[in-house]
Amino acid sequence: MGNYVGKSMKRVEDPRFIQGQGRYVANLKIYGMTHAAIKRSPYPHAKINSIDTAAAEALDGVIAVFTGKDLADSGVNPIPCGFTPPDIKLPPHHALAIDRVRHVGDGVAVVIAESAYIAYDALDLIEVDYEPLPAVVDAKAAAQPGAPQVHDEVPNNVSFTWAIGDEAAVNAALAACDHVVELDLINQRLIPNAMEPRAAAAQWDSAMEQMTVWTSSQNPHTIRLLLSAFTLGIPEHKLRVISPDVGGGFGSKIFHYAEEVIVPWAARKIGRPVKWVATRSESHMTDAHGRDHVTHCKLGMSQDGIFQALHIENYANMGAYLSLFAPMIPTALYHTLMAGLYKTPVIYGVTYGTMTNTTPVDAYRGAGRPEASYVLERLIDIASRDLNMDPIEMRRKNFIQPDEFPYQTPVALIYDSGNYDAVFDTAVEMADYSAMRAEQAAARAAGKLVGVGVSGCIEASGAGPSAAVVSLGAAIGLYESGAIRVHPTGKVTVLTGAHSHGQGHETSLAQIVGDELGIPISDIEVIHGDTERLPYGVGTYASRSMAVGGGALVMSAQKIRDKITRIAAHQLEAAVEDMVYDRTTGTVHVKGAPDKAKAFGEIAFAVTLANNLPAGMEPALEETSYFDPPNFTFPNSAHIAKVEVDKDSGEVTLLDYVAVDDVGNIINPLLVEGQIVGGVAQGVGQALWEHGAYDAEGQLLSGTFMDYAMPRADGFPQIRVGRTVTPSPSNPLGVKGAGEMGTIAGTVTVVNAVMDALAPLGVRHLDMPLTAEKIKAAIAAANGGSN
Amino acid sequence: MYPPKFDYLRADSAANALELLAANPDAKVMAGGHSLIPAMNLRLADPGTIIDIGRVADFKFLSANDGYVGIGSGTTHAEVAASSDVPSALSEAAGLIGDPQVRNRGTVGGNIAHADPASDLPTVLVALDATISTVSGSGTRMIKAGDFFVDLFETALNDGELVAEISMNQDGANTGSAYAKLSNPASRYAMVGAAARVTVEGGVFTAVSVAVGGLTPKAQAAPSVGAALVGQAATADNIAAAAAAVQNDLGDDVMGDIHASADYRRQMATVFVKRALTKATERAG
Structure with missing residues (x-):
């Protein structure tokens, strides 16, 4: 046990955030800086006949107005897609639309002005002559004959078809099943809403021919690569990308956005820095x-509830363009999770990725895995009711057992470790499940609609083995870098390719390095988010920072310890194998002779003097490592929720929520609990409130917080968090991802609870969000149409 | 969020506010700014000139006298929510507006002058039969709440006229009032709001006043509910039966949106009138 790992420690970054001293892109002020604003399409689909920018250009304080044609004429390339399964149809995605707009908000021009106010005034002076075209919004409707075509390059709007499994075998197994549950369901569109809106700024240094781009991003190195190799063509060694403090991402800040192309291009063009927020x-x-x-799914089982086969047919809405990782989400991160916690022997799944006149869709907290868990856990919930079996008992009957790991699922993945019964035992005990059921029975007898929902979810996190993800179609490897630089005074700079945008890495990674080297974390500074300061890094998403980024730092720390040990042995005239590195004190001593010792700081300074090092040793105490994990990690969960539905109004009240998660070893329980609680809130948000809604013509109806319902604290009881620990063999720390389990489980647990409340009325399924009106209508229908 | 350019004038007294308004007839008057500023930021409003009356001391008071309470138009929602002098329905509704930041800046006068149909206070003021006093260059006027709200975002205020005070009877002996609402899950504005004030003497309703809002272009009284209830015993069954009478008072102008259809809101009027009546009746005891 070290001094830090496993302990709940408050975040070292918090004092600056809570005192308003965070440094976000919006805070950036550069001498001569100008401000950009983007003219956006009010139409979901329209031909651009002409754009008249003269009046905007004439406005006092406007420096320039550029259109998509200006960018294309100067050689700016379309924004690429970074996950391309075979036979994918790739429509071009221009940073500014050239002759056609394809969703509300599609950019058509950019104004650069002396102030943001002037820039926005100028937007109103740009006249765009649009010729509206018919639009398509729904993922499945887009693939039907006669649907409006979003791109000439994508016939029938189907960009790709991705399948896994033996469909004939699954159909045969389903035909032989005692019982098959069949369900149509919609996993509705969500709008991520990180607290800090996206922002980009850029400065061109004409003397050095060097571009610096600041962007509110989860992965600055990836953005540098894409700006260099694809969109702007600026040589990578002349391009610095900085993601300073970033106020949340939830996946939405992974991708290469149009503004990251427009802003640096414009900065170079006008010769002044440009900022856009x-x-x-x-x-x-x-x-x-x-x-x-939009999903159609079937789960077949024997009469005693043993799962036999699963069939999934899914339409995934890609929106108007293919965002960076969009095709990966409903395919490699979705169908591969359909085994869940269970030994279903045969599984088939197919996803059609369709183009529509809506905002592009990509990874959002959980990214494919919440959608997968939603399908599977809804099916099981209905099955348990059909077979009159307790939903937990049905799940337990089908669990992969602890001695069966590593477990090869029928959908490509090999699960690393787990003990699902233990997770459920803990949840059942924390929730006092039998008492909960007894209370439910009493409430029902009193005429109330009370429901108990359970779920057991799995996640493939800590992406991932590069060879595996690249073979699936990803255009980047998913290793991570971690460097440790020991200064002459023994202070340490830690450089990580992971990126913290709310996760607290400046604390958790310091805890890891502090324990690995036996030094106080007050002597450690964690640096992230700047391509010029760091070794090449991949970034933070898919709950990978501790598993992969932490692993790289463990490797570097090992190298540092080895070198310190060799120097100490040399100076103490002892054999290296006789040395002991004490990781609680940061000292190296000769075995059996604790006073024959060298402290971490002494060695750090000795390295700088370089006059008494082992022969041939380089005088440096700085190590860089790259960790490419052998497998994903597979965190898993048992969540239990209790709800009450108001019979008169259909309103749902969440009465109790127990979240038990096995995320392997834990670096900082406080941060993990925060991840779980926040994740559950986000998951419940989808179940009950959130909906990125379009009307049939393609207008965004939930365009502001007046209409997009975020979860709020008053919608929740105290979320009770528990855990079991099954270490992962996939990384040196034994950790599994903790960032997404709450979201994955939260959604389906609460939907299952509401459906359990409505079960006495014969209601089988309602699509999310479970609004009061929707529920009231179901209650009324069950009562023969009366209220 | 970047509003269009505007001039900003701050009034230091009621008289000064009227002078500024007379000199700038197209100006928009602002108190807390919680409706106006978002509209400007979205470029839905471009007032050119703003006259800020948010610091006018003449409009900031809350005093009870002789069973009557007067609230200055510049009183914040937070002050109303914390007051034990105002009827329970009003403090309850004020406490449900927005969040603490909004309640600490938003004012009662600004709220009712804006006349957002989804706002909470108009419904309560109609149920409480409140009087709205105004000032203008031509003197003062007293307008009944039921006459003040004219239509969607439209009041009986004339150009150059400001809300000065809102006054009403306190909840007296054997009297209770309450507000219940079905909130829009995103904005928390009322999709259906119901306010009720009842007097119960000897176990019998002797006075009942009910209003609904949120679902119609303006807050409106529901006299059918009171008519059905006065003279009846204060029982849950009687309340439930009378609440359904609100349907007689709703016309064909019930509104719907992506959060709740008109039909559902109409149904919920009965449910939330029942809730408001039930709570008001408990408080009357």
């Missing part, structure tokens, strides 16, 4: 949305 309305229109699936 999204308004909240722009965030709603242009941040990649999440989910949006």
Whole structure:
């Protein structure tokens, strides 16, 4: 046990955030800086006949106005897609639309002005002659004959078809099953809404021919690569990308956005720095949305509830363009999770990725895995009711057992470790499940609609083995870098390719390094988010920072310890194998002779003097490592929720929520609990409130917080968090991802609870969000149409 | 969020506010700014000139006298929510507006002058039969709440006229009032709001006043509910039966949106009138 790992420690970054001293892109002030605003399409689909920018250009304080044609004429390339399964149809995605707009919010021109106010005034002076075209919104409707075509390059709007499993075998197994549950469901579109809106700024240094781009991003190195190799063509060694403090991402800040192309291009063009900060309305229109699936699914089982086969047919809405990782989400991160916690022997799944006149859809907290868990856990919930079996008992009957790991699922993945019964035992005990059921029975007898919902979810987190993800179609490897630089005074700079945008890495990674080297964390500074300061890094998403980024730092720490040990042995004239590195004190001593010792700081200074090092040793105490994990990690959960539905109004009240998660070893329980609680809130938000809604013509109806319902604290009881620990063999720390389990489980647990409340009325399924009106209508229908 | 350019004038007294308004007839008057500023930021409003009356001391008071309470138009929602002098329905409704930041800046006068149909206070003021006093260059006027709200975002205020005070009877002996609402899950504005004040003497309703809002272009009284209830015993069954009478008072102008259809809101009028009546009746005891 070290001094730090496993302990709940408050975040070292918090004092600056809670005192308003965070440094976000919006805070950036550069001498001569100008401000950009983007003219956006009010139409979901229209031909651009002409754009008249003269009046805007004439406005006092406007420096320039540029259109999509200006960018294309100067050689700016379309924004690429970074996940391309075979036979994918790739429509071009221009940073500014050239001759056609394809969703509300599609950019058509950019104004650069002396102030943001002037820039926005000028937007109103740009005249765009649009010729409206018919639009398509729904993922499945887009693939039907006669649907409006979003791109000439994508016939029938189907960009790709991705399948896994043996469909004939699954159909045969289903035909032989005692019982098959069949369900149509919609996993509705969500709008991520990080607290900090996206922002980008850029400065061109003409003397050095060097571009610096600041962007509110989860992965600055990836953005540098894409700006260099694809969109702007600026040589990578002349391009610095900085993601300073970033106020949340939830996946939506992974992708290469149009403004990251427009802003540096314009900065170079006008020879002055440019900054753009999204308004909240722009965030709603242009941040990649999440989910949006239309799914038909079947689960077959024996009469005693043993799962035999699963069949999934899914339409995934890609929106108007293919965002960076969009095709990966409803395919490699979705169908591969359909085994869940269970030993279903045969599984088939197919996803059609369709183009529509809506904002592009991409990874959003959980990214494919919440959608997968939603399908599976809804099916099981209905099955348990059909077979009159307790939903937990049915799940337990089908669990993969602890001695069966590593477990090869029928959908490609090999699960690393787990003990699902233990997770459920803990949840059942914390929730006092039998008492909960007894209370429910009493409430029902009193005429109340009370429901108990359970779920057991799995996640593939800590992406991932590079070879595996690249073979699936990803255009980047998913290793991570971690460097440790020991200064002459023994202070330490830690450089990580992971990126913290709310996770607290400046604390958790310091805890890891502090324990690995035996030094106080007050001697450690964690640096992230700057391509010029760091070794090449991949970034933070898919709950990968501790598992992969932490692993790289463990490797570097090992190298540092080895070198310190060799120097100490040399100076103490002892054999290296006789040395002991004490990781609680940061000292190295000769075995059996604790006073024959060298402290960490002494060695650090000795390295600088370089006059008494082992022969041939380089005088440096700095190590860089790259960790490419052998497998994903597979966190898993048992969540239990209790709800009451108001019979008169249909309103749902969440009465109790127990979240038990096995995320492997834990670096900082406080931060993990925060991740779980926040994740559950986000998951419940989808179940009950959130909906990125379009009308049939393609207008965004939930364009502001007046109409997009975020979860709020008053909608929740105290979320009770518990855990079991099954270490992962996939990384040196034994950790599993903790960032997404809450979201994955929260949604389906609460939907299952509401459906349990309505079960006595014969209600089988309602699509999310479970609004009061929807529930009231179901109650009325069950009562023969009367209220 | 970047509003269009505007001039900003701050009034230091009621008289000064009227002078500024007379000199700038197209100006928009602002108190807390919680409706106006978002509309400007979204470029839905471009007033050119703003006259800020948010610091006018003449409009900031809350005093009870002789069973009557007067609230200055510049009183914040937070002050109303915390007051034990105002009827329970009013403090309850004020406490449900927005969040603490909104309640600490938003004012009662600004709220009712804006006349948002989804706002909470108009419904309560109609149920409480409140009187709205105004000032203008031509003197003062007293307008009944039921006459003040004219239509969607439209009041009986004339150009150059400001809300000065809102006054009403306190909840007296054997009297209770309450507000219940079905909130829009996003904005928390009322999709259906119901306010009730009842007097119960000897176990029998002797006075009942009910209003609904949120679902119609303006807050409106529901006299059918009171008519059905006065003279009846204060029982849950009687309340439930009388609440349904609100349907007689709703016309064909019930509104719907993505959060709740008109039909559902109409149904919920009965449910929330029942809730308001039930709570008001408990408080009357």
